Amino acid sequence: MNRRVVTFHYTLRDPAGRVLDTSAGADPIVYLEGAGQIIDGLDEQLRALAAGAKSRVQVPAARAYGERDPAQVQQIRRDQLPVDGELKIGDQFQTDRDQHAPIVTVVAIDGDHVTLDANHPLAGVDLTFDVEIVAARPATAPELAHGHAHGADGTGHCQ
Numbered sequence: 001m002n003r004r005v006v007t008f009h010y011t012l013r014d015p016a017g018r019v020l021d022t023s024a025g026a027d028p029i030v031y032l033e034g035a036g037q038i039i040d041g042l043d044e045q046l047r048a049l050a051a052g053a054k055s056r057v058q059v060p061a062a063r064a065y066g067e068r069d070p071a072q073v074q075q076i077r078r079d080q081l082p083v084d085g086e087l088k089i090g091d092q093f094q095t096d097r098d099q100h101a102p103i104v105t106v107v108a109i110d111g112d113h114v115t116l117d118a119n120h121p122l123a124g125v126d127l128t129f130d131v132e133i134v135a136a137r138p139a140t141a142p143e144l145a146h147g148h149a150h151g152a153d154g155t156g157h158c159q
């Protein structure tokens, strides 16, 4: 199958209908199909849509950010945290200076112990995307070689 570069707008909602994220008012998303640039469950379902299509796409948690893993919730001592100052429930920070280090969320504070949740904030959440396909074109050879889109028209720089 020929892979496409797709440009689309989206609004993401949780099962209660709350808007979690949207591209409205910003640039649309541009991605290469099957390259892991967007979540798998959305990538798969957008393949059926042509330019101009508007659709509601449901992506179960398992095909989005995964199910919640209870083992990712751990209690540690406050003084083991790489964070100075006050902590409160809901605070998020990276566990390391490495920019790819996991993000953890403070879910409980009990004296000098803190409970951290390293699950993705959207783990276990079924997602609903309202999408509009702005454009879709065949991927170029350099895009296929690099595994990512080079902008809406294929002439953009590598990210």
Ligand SMILES: [Zn+2]
Pocket: 142, 143, 146, 148, 150, 157, 158, 159
């Ligand atoms: Zn590139």
